[in-house]
Structure formats: structure tokens, C-alpha cells
Amino acid sequence: MQQTPRRIIYFVVLALGLAWMLVSADRSGVSTSGKIPAPQQGFLAPDFELKTPEGETVRLSDLRGQAVLVNLWATWCPPCRAEMQSIEKAYQEYKEQGFTVLAVNMTYQDDPSAVMPFVDDQGLTFSILLDETGEVGEAYHLQSLPSSYFIGRDGIINEVVIGGPMSEALLRTRIEDILR
Amino acid sequence: MISLFRSIFAPPRHLILLVAALWLGLALAEKRTERHGISREALNNIVFYSLFGYILGGRLLYALSNISAFVQSPLSLFSLNLDLFDPLAALGAAFIVGLIYGSRKKLPFWSTLDALTPLFATLSIGLALSHFAAGTAFGSPTVVPWGVDLWNATRHPTQIYELIASLLIFGWIWSRKAASRPGILFLTFAALTAAARLFLEAFRGDSTLVFGELRLAQLLAWIVLAITLFASESLRRVAKVD
Numbered sequence A: 001m002q003q004t005p006r007r008i009i010y011f012v013v014l015a016l017g018l019a020w021m022l023v024s025a026d027r028s029g030v031s032t033s034g035k036i037p038a039p040q041q042g043f044l045a046p047d048f049e050l051k052t053p054e055g056e057t058v059r060l061s062d063l064r065g066q067a068v069l070v071n072l073w074a075t076w077c078p079p080c081r082a083e084m085q086s087i088e089k090a091y092q093e094y095k096e097q098g099f100t101v102l103a104v105n106m107t108y109q110d111d112p113s114a115v116m117p118f119v120d121d122q123g124l125t126f127s128i129l130l131d132e133t134g135e136v137g138e139a140y141h142l143q144s145l146p147s148s149y150f151i152g153r154d155g156i157i158n159e160v161v162i163g164g165p166m167s168e169a170l171l172r173t174r175i176e177d178i179l180r
Numbered sequence B: 001m002i003s004l005f006r007s008i009f010a011p012p013r014h015l016i017l018l019v020a021a022l023w024l025g026l027a028l029a030e031k032r033t034e035r036h037g038i039s040r041e042a043l044n045n046i047v048f049y050s051l052f053g054y055i056l057g058g059r060l061l062y063a064l065s066n067i068s069a070f071v072q073s074p075l076s077l078f079s080l081n082l083d084l085f086d087p088l089a090a091l092g093a094a095f096i097v098g099l100i101y102g103s104r105k106k107l108p109f110w111s112t113l114d115a116l117t118p119l120f121a122t123l124s125i126g127l128a129l130s131h132f133a134a135g136t137a138f139g140s141p142t143v144v145p146w147g148v149d150l151w152n153a154t155r156h157p158t159q160i161y162e163l164i165a166s167l168l169i170f171g172w173i174w175s176r177k178a179a180s181r182p183g184i185l186f187l188t189f190a191a192l193t194a195a196a197r198l199f200l201e202a203f204r205g206d207s208t209l210v211f212g213e214l215r216l217a218q219l220l221a222w223i224v225l226a227i228t229l230f231a232s233e234s235l236r237r238v239a240k241v242d
Helices: A003-023 A078-097 A112-122 A135-139 A168-179 B002-008 B015-036 B040-065 B067-072 B074-078 B087-104 B109-134 B158-175 B184-203 B216-241
Strands: A049-051 A057-059 A067-073 A099-105 A127-130 A147-151 A157-162 B148-150 B153-155
Touching (some): A003 B184, A049 A127, A067 A078, A067 A168, A078 A099, A078 A112, A078 A168, A112 A127, A157 A168, A168 B067, A168 B074, B002 B109, B015 B109, B040 B067, B040 B074, B040 B087, B040 B109, B067 B074, B109 B158, B109 B184, B158 B184, B184 B216
Antiparallel strands (some): A147 A157, B148 B153
């Protein structure tokens, strides 16, 4: 192809690209679907209401205004067990700044009698919730354990970490993000 | 079928698709490398060292940018958590390591990039598949009949669009007999990829916005497109003068 026609084609391509960029600009100002509940970064964290082993009811949406880590776990899952001490340490370090942990045990696929002995043995002080029917597992499209959702003060999921165990540095960086 | 695929390659298993694409892409690049004047050994070495740079650079630069977290638990530097990683910094580190290796071995810059192009094109396909498996790089809500249900809405299947574009670009690159001038094959791949991103980003539901409403990825893709078109024109002009 001759040099001049090719230059004209390049110019037209760039002009069309620029026009497309302007035409397809997101005028709503928000590209992510921040108000639709879904277990994905940028979405509103799906709400749930569960009981603790002591019978107290905890609802996620009641914690709006706090930075929340929702951790889905089971006693038979080695990486879940391995990361609990790091989560406890992070909870102790950041709870005064408005950070809280909801450790949701997948009770419907776990041995319910093993939950409290494990919690006591590990000395965990954050909230343990029991998902006896699998509603949270379903709402969060659970595929692997552990699964962790770092939720900002506005209730929007800031980061999803699938698998584990999470290291202390990973917890610190993510918690500091959601506390901002 | 789609749900089976998503179930098999649900995160973190979606990374298997990227590793498979890397392996396949390297095998394909090896087949054609000698037509660009690059030996198979040199190609394998540059990929190996760049990969090493990618992994090491991604973790170290992430640690440096979150230094306070790592000072309190330095052993986290060796953690198997894939999330302790800066992918953009990793790409930069891989490029620098590849550049150092290439200049030490006196590999011709443009011919080396041409030889690596089938690998880049295959990685693009792997990336699209991994997005599809993980449900990331998702589309905006739509009413088109081919919309898919994802994250509690019917959305543009942007991962499928991305996959189709990557396959077409790969097909075009692979069907080229031989590059007329060193660098043209790579620049064509880069220009097509940038053009595809510029077009397809408009259907994404997770774009980062700049200047209020412009999509950052489109802006960057437009700049890359302009640079690649300008560079290919310059290469042609230099070749003509020679």
C-alpha cells in the first residue's frame, strides 16, 4: 500500500477510536454495579442474618459504617484453620479503628459439634456465625474454602480472596484499604 | 456447558488456563522462531528469565509499596498468597529483565518481539478464558438476546467478546507467511489488540473512569494504538530508506 493512503487510514482509525471513546463514555459516572448485591469486587455485599453458637443474631447490613471481613470457613479445611490465628491477630490490631470479622462456618457441610471446640482451642474472639442451611454459601457463590470478602464501610466489596491461608501482610494491606 | 467450565476453573483454578496458555504459546512461538532469526534456545531463555522477573518483580514491588505490612511480618514475602502481587509492576519487571537478557545476548529487538508474538497472542486467549471462568472483566447490564446472567444481572458477555477478538487476532497473526520487515508482526498484533480493547471496553461494567466519565482502559488503548501505528509507519520508512 502507498504511504499516503496508509497514513490517511491510520488517521481515520484514530479519529474513529476517539469518537467511539467519547460516544461510549459512562455518563452515569459509575461503571461498576455498586448497588446490586453480588459476591464480587465493586458490588454491594449480599446481606445475611445468621446466629452465633450462643444464639445471638447478627445481620451484615447492621454493620454498615464498619470495615468488615466476611470469612467463609469449615473445621475440616486445613487452610481455613491455618489462617485463623492471623485473622485473630489482625482483628485485635484493627478492631479499635472500626474493623470487625464475621467468620461464617459452613455448618451445613461441617460437623457442628467440632465448631466450638476449635474456636475455644484457637482462642478466637471475633464473631463466629453458623450457616446451617447453606444460604450464605449460595449467596456468595461458594466454590472454594476459605473464601474471604473485604467489605468497606459503605457495604461494597473491596476485595475477594479465594483460597488461603492468608498471610498477615495480605490481611494488613486489605484491612487498611477498607478502613480508609 | 458454561457452568461446567466455570465450575472446573473457578478461582483460583482459573490460573491453570493462563499457565496452559503460556505453555501452548511458547510451543507455538518455538515453531516459528527461526524464521525471525531467533534460536529456540534464545527464545526459551528470554521467556524463562522474563517469567522469573515477572514473579519476583511482582512480589517485591508489591512488598515495597506496602512496606509497613511486610515490616511487621517479613515472612509474608515468601507467602504462597497470589494476591500479594502487583501485576502491572510484574509486567514492567518482566520487560526490563527480557530487555537486559536480549541486549546481553545481542538479540535484535524487533525480531525478538516478532518471535514472541504467537506467545502474546495465545496468552490473550488464555486471559479471556480465565476472565470467563472467574467472572471478572464482566459486562454492563443489557437487554440484548445474547446477554448472560452474571452477578445478579443480565450482562454483555464481554469475556466471550474478548475471547472471539483474541482468537481472530491469533488467527490473523498465525496466518501471516513472513513479516515483510522486522517488528511489523508484533506492532500489528499490538495495534489489533489495542483496537479490540478500545471497542470492547465500551461494553464493560467494571471500567475505571477518568475525567468523570471516560474509561481509562479506552484512553490507554487509544494511546497504544496511536504509538503502534506511528511506530509501524516509522519502521516502514526506515526499511524503505535502507
